[in-house]
Structures are given as structure tokens and as C-alpha cells.
Amino acid sequence: MNNSHTTAPSPRTRIRRIPELASYDRSALYQIIDESYVCHIAFHDGENSHCIPTACWRDEDFLYIHGSNGGRLTKMLLGRRQVSIAITHVDGLVLAKSAFSHTMNYRSAVIYGAFELIEGREQKLAAMDVFMDKIAAGRKQEARPGNDKELAATSVLRISLVEAASKISNTLPVDKEEDLDLPVWAGVLPLRVVHGEPIHANSEGLTTPDYVKNWAQ
Ligand SMILES: Cc1cc2nc3c(=O)[nH]c(=O)nc-3n(C[C@H](O)[C@H](O)[C@H](O)COP(=O)(O)OP(=O)(O)OC[C@H]3O[C@@H](n4cnc5c(N)ncnc54)[C@H](O)[C@@H]3O)c2cc1C
Numbered sequence: 001m002n003n004s005h006t007t008a009p010s011p012r013t014r015i016r017r018i019p020e021l022a023s024y025d026r027s028a029l030y031q032i033i034d035e036s037y038v039c040h041i042a043f044h045d046g047e048n049s050h051c052i053p054t055a056c057w058r059d060e061d062f063l064y065i066h067g068s069n070g071g072r073l074t075k076m077l078l079g080r081r082q083v084s085i086a087i088t089h090v091d092g093l094v095l096a097k098s099a100f101s102h103t104m105n106y107r108s109a110v111i112y113g114a115f116e117l118i119e120g121r122e123q124k125l126a127a128m129d130v131f132m133d134k135i136a137a138g139r140k141q142e143a144r145p146g147n148d149k150e151l152a153a154t155s156v157l158r159i160s161l162v163e164a165a166s167k168i169s170n171t172l173p174v175d176k177e178e179d180l181d182l183p184v185w186a187g188v189l190p191l192r193v194v195h196g197e198p199i200h201a202n203s204e205g206l207t208t209p210d211y212v213k214n215w216a217q
Contacts, residue, residue, distance in 0.1 A: 013165040023166040062158040077115040085111040093189040095175035111164040115157040136211040
């Protein structure tokens, strides 16, 4: 239950609610990001607040995203707008004997800051290669590389992971003393992401790569 936690990197990342679940540890943060394909980016456009899901990946101490130059999200983020990003894994449903003591086991991260644009063809391609490696190691050597037109139409952005906090809950149900003898099942229903069997498309006669063969194992 007690996570390794040192000091929050800033006042807005200090976890006040149940601080014993806080972690400001880099390796915990990296693990949460690396296990996720998606982050949710919250920002204010001057009129409304938005929270937009998008694909993400990490390289060293930065979280990366990419998007069409014409998209609102990209345009907003190019303006160095302050954002808050959330990444969440639900690891289990915690069923207590009393309704109000039910909870969830989770690992989540919240990141603050502003995105910066990756400039230069080589830098952009290098960042996208890391994304391809996340999808499937070795895939970048097989797929047709992005051409100049595709590359020019896409923005790749990154945000520093310096201002981030993780919150990790991994508990059995905690019931009040007076509820412990209630004849109600209590425990945890674990949840996890499962790799399904690959679905082949336009691949007749082609060798199936190992990362596809081994996907569901
Ligand atoms: C799957 C899941 C289910 C949850 N269900 C509930 C629920 O039903 N009710 C409920 O009240 N809360 C729930 N939480 C916890 C919730 O995310 C917040 O931590 C909590 O509501 C306190 O929010 P706050 O803004 O008051 O926290 P504060 O501690 O005041 O937040 C201060 C700072 O701590 C950081 N922080 C806060 N929460 C998180 C987090 N989860 N992960 C990483 N950094 C964080 C942020 O930087 C934030 O600005 C759930 C979390 C997860 C991941």
C-alpha cells in the first residue's frame, strides 16, 4: 500500500487526498506510461475545457504524441498552452462488505506542463520510430516509412515528465470493524488487458512476423 514517495515536484502535483498512495518515483511513472497506449489531455481553449484521448509513447523523460497539423488538439498544444494529462490503469474492483467501502485498485499518473514541437525531419522520424517500436519491435524495418508529404502533415509533440505524480492503489477491501461479520462476500475482482488473437488482413502468402505470432501468448 505504501508507495515509494519523495517530494512532489511542484505544489500542483502534491497528492493531498490519501497521500500514502502517492509516488513521485520516476520508475513507477515510466511503467504507467509505457504500459499505456493512450493518455487524456485536458486543456482550456479560452472558452471551454476539453479532455481529449490520444495515443502516446515515452522516450527518456518525455511523453510524446502526434497529430494532424489541422487538428484542434495539435493547434492548441502548439501554442505552448498549459495542459494536464492523465493516464490510468484499472487493476481491480475491490468489493467490500459495505457499499461505501467499495473501491478500485489502480495505477494512475497526472502530468502538467506545456508541449513543445519536435522540429526537423530526422528528429521527427526518430520520435516516430520509438512509437513504432512500442507498437511492435521490428515493425519500423518492415512498414513503408512515412514520406515527406505525410511527415509534413503531421506534428510530433513532446512534454517533459518533470512535473508529474503517480497514485497507486493496491489493496484488499477495508471494512469497518462492525461490518466484518456481515455474511457478504468481500474481495478483489482483478482486471487486466488481454492480448487477443491477431486478425489477418491482406497478408495471404506472407510470412507472419514473430511479434504477430507471439502476440496472444
Ligand atoms: C480508477 C480510479 C478510480 C477512482 N475513483 C475515485 C472515486 O470514485 N472517487 C474519488 O474521489 N476519487 C477516485 N479516484 C481518485 C482520484 O483520481 C483522485 O485522486 C481523488 O478524487 C482526489 O482528487 P483531488 O483533486 O481532490 O486530489 P488532490 O490530492 O488534491 O490532487 C492534487 C494533485 O495530486 C495529483 N493527483 C490527484 N489524483 C491523482 C491520481 N489519481 N493520479 C495521479 N496524480 C493524482 C494531481 O497532480 C493533482 O493536481 C480514482 C482514481 C482512479 C485512478
